Every structure is written in structure tokens, then in C-alpha cells.
Amino acid sequence: MSLTDLPAKLKPIGHYIKTAIEHDKRDPVVAYFCRFYAVQKGIEIDSKSPECKTYLFGLMDFLEKQKKAAPEDSPLRNDVVGQSHVENYALKVFLYADNEDRAGRFNKNVVKSFYTAGMLFDVLSVFDEVSEDIEKNKKYAKWKAAYIHKCLKSGETPVAGPLPEGDDEEAPQPSTSGATAGLSSYSQPSPPSGSYPPEGPPSGSVQSWPQTPPQAAYQPPQQPQYSAPAPQDTWTPPSNPSGVALKTEDYQKAMKFCKYASSALQYEDPTTAIDNLTKALKLLTTGKAS
Structure with missing residues (x-):
């Protein structure tokens, strides 16, 4: 099924659809969950009008076909693996933007990367309640994207990194815990292509979905090789020391x-x-x- 027009009422999900399209070949797993999030938000906006219902049902059918076509060990079939995949990708994009920003290299790619990271942090809510660290970085990424874009547009030089506390009480601060500390050892993804959409959602026209759902380009990590332990008597787990009946x-x-x-x-x-x-x-x- 080819869906080319985004209903006017569903324009708020347009950026997530656009991000999905940008990642169809770069990272099909990220693309899948961007559309999945868009469906959830679209249902909240309008699932009753004929045009919105047709669009959302078509999108859900497309996602279902993708999921069925994916291999058993794909992140599309395992929420824990899927969450880890999207979270790591989002943090890498955020780290790229944050490193460029702190180094004073301000350009459209940095704005787009912060903006994309913020949307991908939104997408993580399809799995579970997001952590406080992710929530902080999401607010910071979205604010940074808007702040740098505004500065570039007006000819001002942005302040690199977080604003000093007290300079702007409304300016959020990124997480200072371990949420991104270890990511410096990861290879950084290429910055998102295209320009950052500064105001409002994109126009209603969205390119057609691929006719054949792309396979999830995912390879499960290699597990460490361990030698099998010698057979032991059957182990019985100890009873709860407090006698608590867990739900x-x-x-x-x-x-x-x-x-x-x-x-x-x-x-x-x-x-x-x-x-x-x-x-x-x-x-x-x-x-x-x-």
C-alpha cells in the first residue's frame, strides 16, 4: 500500500515519519520504531475521522508486514533488544551533537542532530517509562536545537555547551550521570542529513512507503564462549527470606x-x-x- 498524503490533523507526527524515511536504509530498526511511535501519537490525535483512520490503519499494516518479515532475533520482535538499539543510537547522535556544540562548531548539522536525538528520545517511550537521564537529555537536545537555530538565524554566536546555571532559568541542563559517559568509546554515526525544520510540522506530502518492507539490518552481538560446567545436583532456589509473596x-x-x-x-x-x-x-x- 502506498501512503503519500499525511492528513492535516496528523501533521504533528510528520517529523517522526520524515525521520523514519531518512533511516529506512541507514537503520531500518530506528525507522520502524519512529513509525511505531507516530502511530501511537496519531491515534491520540485522531483515530476516528475517515482520512486519519485510513492513514493510521495503512501505517499499522505496513509495520506489521515489516515485523513479520524480520528474522526471529530482530529488535523488531524483542522489545528489550529494540529499546537498547534505539537508545544507543539516540545517545550516539546526541553525543555527536554535544561534542560539536562544546567544541564551538555550530552549523545546521549540529542543529539537526540535536533535533533528531530529541525525537528519538521521544520514541523510547514506546517501550517503557523513560529514565530521568533520558528525559533530561531529551529536553536539553530539543532546547539546544531551537537555541542554536535561533542564534544562527539572527547572526549571534551561540554559547557552547550548557548555559551556566542562573543565566537562564528556563534553559535545561543535560544529564551529568552515566547515561552518556561510556559512549565516547562508541563509533559515532554520521550526522543526520538535511536541514532542521525550525517551525511547524512538514507539509502534508510524504513520500510513499517502500513496497517491500526492508529487513532489519541487525546482527546479534557475539556471546562470550564459556566451557560448560561439570554437572551438578539440581539447584533449588532459596525461599524468600522475608516470606514476601511477589506479584x-x-x-x-x-x-x-x-x-x-x-x-x-x-x-x-x-x-x-x-x-x-x-x-x-x-x-x-x-x-x-x-
């Missing part, structure tokens, strides 16, 4: 803490990893996270 949501919260800890370890941030592992352990033994 399904408790296990889900514990899994989330462990996931955050794993992500922190990837960024070589032991403090955040220990904090989240401690929360998981406390939840599993007492039924309380804090």
Missing part, C-alpha cells in the same frame, strides 16, 4: 532495574549499575523497591 508487576520492575543496570555497565558506569541492582535485590527480598 507479576514486582518481577517486571525487578527486570527493569536489571536492564538499567546492564545498560549502565555497557557505559562503564558502576555507580548506576550498583544502584539499580540494589533496587532489584531489595524488591525481590522485601517486595519494596525503595
Whole structure:
């Protein structure tokens, strides 16, 4: 199915559709979840009018075909892997923009990178509640994109990096925790191409979807090779020392803490990893996270 026109009521999701199109070949996983987020927001805006319903149903059908065509180990079929993929990509784009900004290299690519990072941080909400670090960096990225764009347009020289606290109470600050600390060791992606759209959503015309859903260009990481341990007697997990009966949501919260800890370890941030592992352990033994 070819969808070429974005209904007027759905123009607020136009930037996410445009970002998806830009990533169809560069990173199909990012493109998929940008459209997935656009569907969610589109349903919130208008899912009843005939034109919006037709557009959103067509988009959902396209995404379903992509998911079915993807391999079993694709991030499109595993939310944990998908979240990690999109989050790492968003943080790399954010780091590129932040490094360029702090070095005083102000141009349209830096504006576009901050803007794209901010939208991808939005997209992360399709998986779960975003962390405080991501929320801070999202607000900062969006503010930086608008701030640098305004300065370039007026001929002013932007202030590199975060504004000193007190200079502008409305200016957000980026996260100072380990959310991006370890990303300096990652290869940075190429800056997003194209110019930053300064005001309003794009026009209603959007290029056609690819007729054949692209395969997710994803290769699962190589797992360390371990020698199998010698057979042991069957291990029985100990009972909860506090006798607490945990609910399904408790296990889900514990899994989330462990996931955050794993992500922190990837960024070589032991403090955040220990904090989240401690929360998981406390939840599993007492039924309380804090």
C-alpha cells in the first residue's frame, strides 16, 4: 500500500515519519520504531475521522508486514533488544551533537542532530517509562536545537555547551550521570542529513512507503564462549527470606532495574549499575523497591 498524503490533523507526527524515511536504509530498526511511535501519537490525535483512520490503519499494516518479515532475533520482535538499539543510537547522535556544540562548531548539522536525538528520545517511550537521564537529555537536545537555530538565524554566536546555571532559568541542563559517559568509546554515526525544520510540522506530502518492507539490518552481538560446567545436583532456589509473596508487576520492575543496570555497565558506569541492582535485590527480598 502506498501512503503519500499525511492528513492535516496528523501533521504533528510528520517529523517522526520524515525521520523514519531518512533511516529506512541507514537503520531500518530506528525507522520502524519512529513509525511505531507516530502511530501511537496519531491515534491520540485522531483515530476516528475517515482520512486519519485510513492513514493510521495503512501505517499499522505496513509495520506489521515489516515485523513479520524480520528474522526471529530482530529488535523488531524483542522489545528489550529494540529499546537498547534505539537508545544507543539516540545517545550516539546526541553525543555527536554535544561534542560539536562544546567544541564551538555550530552549523545546521549540529542543529539537526540535536533535533533528531530529541525525537528519538521521544520514541523510547514506546517501550517503557523513560529514565530521568533520558528525559533530561531529551529536553536539553530539543532546547539546544531551537537555541542554536535561533542564534544562527539572527547572526549571534551561540554559547557552547550548557548555559551556566542562573543565566537562564528556563534553559535545561543535560544529564551529568552515566547515561552518556561510556559512549565516547562508541563509533559515532554520521550526522543526520538535511536541514532542521525550525517551525511547524512538514507539509502534508510524504513520500510513499517502500513496497517491500526492508529487513532489519541487525546482527546479534557475539556471546562470550564459556566451557560448560561439570554437572551438578539440581539447584533449588532459596525461599524468600522475608516470606514476601511477589506479584507479576514486582518481577517486571525487578527486570527493569536489571536492564538499567546492564545498560549502565555497557557505559562503564558502576555507580548506576550498583544502584539499580540494589533496587532489584531489595524488591525481590522485601517486595519494596525503595
